[in-house]
Amino acid sequence: xxxxxxxxxxxxxxxxxxxxxxxxxxxxxxxxxxxxxxxxxxxxxxxxxxxxxxxxxxxxxxxxxxxxxxxxxxxxxxxxxxxxxxxxxxxxxxxxxxxxxxxxxxxxxxxxxxxxxxxxxxxxxxxxxxxxxxxxxxxxxxxxxxxxxxxxxxxxxxxxxxxxxxxxxxxxxxxxxxxxxxxxxxxxxxxxxxxxxxxxxxxxxxxxxxxxxxxxxxxxxxxxxxxxxxxxxxxxxxxxxxxxxxxxxxxxxxxxxxxxxxxxxxxxxxxxxxxxxxxxxx
Numbered sequence: 191x192x193x194x195x196x197x198x199x200x201x202x203x204x205x206x207x208x209x210x211x212x213x214x215x216x217x218x219x220x221x222x223x224x225x226x227x228x229x230x231x232x233x234x235x236x237x238x239x240x241x242x243x244x245x246x247x248x249x250x251x252x253x254x255x256x257x258x259x260x261x262x263x264x265x266x267x268x269x270x271x272x273x274x275x276x277x278x279x280x281x282x283x284x285x286x287x288x289x290x291x292x293x294x295x296x297x298x299x300x301x302x303x304x305x306x307x308x309x310x311x312x313x314x315x316x317x318x319x320x321x322x323x324x325x326x327x328x329x330x331x332x333x334x335x336x337x338x339x340x341x342x343x344x345x346x347x348x349x350x351x352x353x354x355x356x357x358x359x360x361x362x363x364x365x366x367x368x369x370x371x372x373x374x375x376x377x378x379x380x381x382x383x384x385x386x387x388x389x390x391x392x393x394x395x396x397x398x399x400x401x402x403x404x405x406x407x408x409x410x411x412x413x414x415x416x417x418x419x420x421x422x423x424x425x426x427x428x429x430x431x432x433x434x435x436x437x438x439x440x441x442x443x444x445x446x447x448x449x450x451x452x453x454x455x456x457x458x459x460x461x462x463x464x465x466x467x468x469x470x471x472x
Contacts, residue, residue, distance in 0.1 A: 192305035322372035329376035389413035
């Protein structure tokens with residue numbers, strides 16, 4: 191995960207650490223050349239708080255933190271905070287401008303989503319996908335198509351993924367699940383039965399569970415083994431369309447599929463080829 195994204199999404203910072211993180215995000219180039227004492231005075235916090243933040247970010251100290259900030263700076267600066275993800279296209283723009291702005295929307299979405307991945311988390315999820323007898327995806331209507339597309343991809347290499355499309359089916363599947371299943375819950379901000387009812391049932395049945403959500407959604411951690419994040423630049427309601435959210439989810443699911451495929455690369459290529467031959471009678 192990009193160090194700047196980590197500073198934006200980490201949930202266990204104290205009030206002082208949040209102030210330091212905010213200052214770093216607003217002044218990345220400046221911080222790289224500042225001493226601990228200078229950062230302390232600028233943020234009105236203790237030097238100890240700075241080193242605690244560095245530790246929580248997985249670095250060995252301020253020097254190591256600044257190295258990571260420096261190495262990731264160019265990518266961080268590519269993220270245009272002024273870009274309007276809710277209404278990327280304006281009324282009187284030409285078709286050429288429209289295409290260029292949609293391209294920028296997509297470019298920034300993929301860039302941010304890629305930064306949101308923690309590689310250890312990805313590895314842990316793929317191991318669960320491999321060891322589970324069955325994968326179940328719980329999501330709402332807006333994300334159903336992408337979940338079903340993921341199910342289709344996995345079926346092509348012989349892995350069954352269930353995607354219930356109704357609330358009753360979702361609750362019944364959760365109630366009948368056990369530790370041999372892997373559950374993936376997709377919800378942007380946690381609404382309806384996806385906020386607590388389904389995760390609670392899965393938790394009681396000891397089902398390993400992965401949450402895919404916005405960076406702002408932080409439910410009870412006891413319900414989830416892992417959490418993956420979607421780009422969260424769009425307003426949930428006031429927007430032209432879900433351009434960014436849709437692409438971000440597709441990128442996350444394609445990453446899971448690809449990482450799983452790679453785990454048994456040659457075997458999965460053979461499976462896809464053999465299944466195709468059987469279907470065509472070759």
